[in-house]
Amino acid sequence: SQSLIKKLEKIERIEIDNEDVSKFNIRFQPSVTPGKVIFEAENLGKAYGDKQVFDHVNFFVQRGEKIALLGQNGQGKTTLAKILAGVTKDYTGSWTLGHNVNIGYFAQNQEEVLDPNKTVLQEAEDAATEETRPRVRDLLGSFLFQGDAVSKKTKVLSGGERNRLALCKLLLRPFNTLIMDEPTNHLDIQSKEIIKLALQNFEGTLIVISHDREFLQGLCDKIFEFRDGQMKEFLGNIDEYLDYRQKESIREVSIEKAKLSEKPEIKEKTEPVKTEPAKNTFISKEQKNLQNKLKKAEEKIADYEAEIAGLEEIFSKTNPTDEELKKYNQLKEELAEIMKEWEEIMGNLE
Numbered sequence: 633s634q635s636l637i638k639k640l641e642k643i644e645r646i647e648i649d650n651e652d653v654s655k656f657n658i659r660f661q662p663s664v665t666p667g668k669v670i671f672e673a674e675n676l677g678k679a680y681g682d683k684q685v686f687d688h689v690n691f692f693v694q695r696g697e698k699i700a701l702l703g704q705n706g707q708g709k710t711t712l713a714k715i716l717a718g719v720t721k722d723y724t725g726s727w728t729l730g731h732n733v734n735i736g737y738f739a740q741n742q743e744e745v746l747d748p749n750k751t752v753l754q755e756a757e758d759a760a761t762e763e764t765r766p767r768v769r770d771l772l773g774s775f776l777f778q779g780d781a782v783s784k785k786t787k788v789l790s791g792g793e794r795n796r797l798a799l800c801k802l803l804l805r806p807f808n809t810l811i812m813d814e815p816t817n818h819l820d821i822q823s824k825e826i827i828k829l830a831l832q833n834f835e836g837t838l839i840v841i842s843h844d845r846e847f848l849q850g851l852c853d854k855i856f857e858f859r860d861g862q863m864k865e866f867l868g869n870i871d872e873y874l875d876y877r878q879k880e881s882i883r884e885v886s887i888e889k890a891k892l893s894e895k896p897e898i899k900e901k902t903e904p905v906k907t908e909p910a911k912n913t914f915i916s917k918e919q920k921n922l923q924n925k926l927k928k929a930e931e932k933i934a935d936y937e938a939e940i941a942g943l944e945e946i947f948s949k950t951n952p953t954d955e956e957l958k959k960y961n962q963l964k965e966e967l968a969e970i971m972k973e974w975e976e977i978m979g980n981l982e
């Protein structure tokens with residue numbers, strides 16, 4: 633089972649510099665664990681007057697996914713974010729919110745969200761919980777609101793200041809789902825890096841709208857692409873997506889008009905699990921039971937992997953249907969569960 637151990641290690645390794653995050657003390661608050669499905673949209677549509685922005689949009693988002701939402705200007709990314717965040721209530725079709733989901737929303741246009749007559753400090757304190765309130769001034773300080781800057785009314789803030797305040801607010805309250813609409817606008821490279829690190833450490837679900845390739849790389853592993861009023865899903869990170877699209881930057885993809893036929897990026901295939909040969913030694917009944925359990929778990933894992941590989945084979949030839957994608961994601965989820973079980977059994981064996 634050596635290869636499986638390596639695989640588990642790979643899954644758990646997070647490539648970030650923790651020191652930086654703790655230095656700035658910038659961490660999202662832990663929140664309750666929501667259900668497995670965070671959002672499910674069915675035939676979602678939105679029109680402003682007689683202008684149909686999008687229609688018949690279907691997707692679902694699972695717990696823990698980190699999704700980049702891309703699309704040309706005016707495709708309706710902000711409109712969709714507002715629907716999911718509960719800000720926009722008149723739409724067609726339906727969408728459901730999973731159990732125990734609490735959403736932190738970063739609006740593209742902070743003027744619509746911030747109270748113009750509140751000060752920076754008031755806005756932050758209103759967003760804080762009893763637990764985080766004592767840290768409000770420190771956090772504001774880390775976001776460069778020092779001294780008198782905290783008494784400025786939000787209506788006199790620059791775009792960059794508004795965004796920094798909005799980020800502070802998200803850090804002061806526990807959320808398990810973040811919807812962020814162009815959170816890095818007006819931010820310098822270092823601030824972007826700090827936010828990215830905090831988001832990489834964030835254990836919840838993320839949907840982020842951004843045109844910033846560096847920011848998205850290493851952060852998101854799934855792409856939702858809005859195009860011609862439709863939503864397409866890609867399994868893969870931003871580099872893979874752009875490779876697939878053969879485009880240097882996201883803006884280039886955004887201005888490209890031609891319709892291509894898409895297929896999803898295929899995740900690397902996993903090897904089937906091999907069972908260790910039984911050792912010819914005396915072992916306790918309990919250990920023997922565990923070994924049996926282990927063997928069963930490994931057989932299950934192999935079955936799942938075969939089924940997943942089968943779907944990937946299909947996906948490499950034709951566009952997956954929603955049903956197939958759903959099935960695929962479900963299999964992956966179930967596989968992860970069994971891997972966890974397997975890991976526990978392994979732990980007990982030693």
Ligand SMILES: Nc1ncnc2c1ncn2[C@@H]1O[C@H](COP(=O)(O)OP(=O)(O)OP(=O)(O)O)[C@@H](O)[C@H]1O
Pocket residue numbers: 680685703704705706707708709710711712740
């Ligand atoms: N309140 C509104 N009233 C009328 N039309 C609107 C309104 N809000 C957005 N629109 C229109 O809906 C379309 C989608 O806008 P939206 O802001 O969702 O796009 P976007 O993908 O977020 O664009 P961007 O990349 O520029 O942020 C645009 O054509 C926009 O002009």
Ligand SMILES: [Mg+2]
Pocket residue numbers: 709710711740813
């Ligand atoms: Mg927008």
